[in-house]
Amino acid sequence: MRIDETEGELAAGAINDYDSDISEANDWSDEMKMAIAALGRGMGPLKIPSYRKRQDLDKAYRKRRRRVPMGIRPRTIMEAGTFRPMYRRVLKEFHPEMLLSQQSVIAVDDYMGLVLARLVQIASGLASNHYGGCLDARDIQTAVRLLFPDKLGILAVSSGTKAVTEMIQLDKNMNPNES
Template sequence: MQPTSTASVAKAAPSMTVTKTTAASVPSGKSQKVDNSVDKKKRRKARKETWASYLYKVLKQVHPDTGISNKGMAIMNSFIIDIFERIATEAARLCLYSKKSTIASREIQTAVRLILPGELSKHAISEGTKTVTSKHLGAAVSFVSVV
């Protein structure tokens, strides 16, 4: 293995320009930092989708004078995500068993029956059916309130 010369290292990175200034060239006597003129775009933060606004609307429908903390909202948000994920997974499994490629309302209803216990599944199914059959746009909020 041969040692690399400084000339070959300088050729490796021709795109970066480095500007150095000495203390003598700066009038105030302070030295400046090395300036790398590589333009970087600022990245936007990825937006997180949450159910917070919908949960807050349901809370105000049920208890208008009650609030919720950020930590409580985070717990409720993760609960809703977990329940929906369980329902979607079970509905997908039911489609696999019946050799269908589309998750229909029937698979969702069956998944809800399997996942939610007793009376809760009956209420969820009735609210879901009411939401699907009605033309009301805000009806989806009532479905979230049951689950």
């Protein structure tokens, strides 16, 4: 690029202005003076490293970040409304050689959310038909039978009943004095 004489004079005047400003500020470092002079020449802003600030931040970061042994670390908290950590565990239990990608976990989680929302919608419609309007186990079973086809609905109802029965038995074994 070629600089005209008028632009050159303007640039020289700007440099002189910056130089006079720099000479007034005695507490600035040489790096700061160079950066301001570079701005006056049209070179653009220079990034000036602040070593003292960086060292202070590193010390503060090291103080805050403590290594915790693996056995003491808290488990990851599940997001509200998702079962994402559970899909990989269940798959590993039945098919240890298979893996799930992040996209497939998201897709399965979205599908499960839709199915559960539809189940709740059907069950709440059934509950509003009878006295009391409270969801009952019978309403959930009927909603499952209506939502899923023939054998899949029957299998889902029997598996759910079995799981609830096991949980009740486990609760009775843990707290024998309550019932």
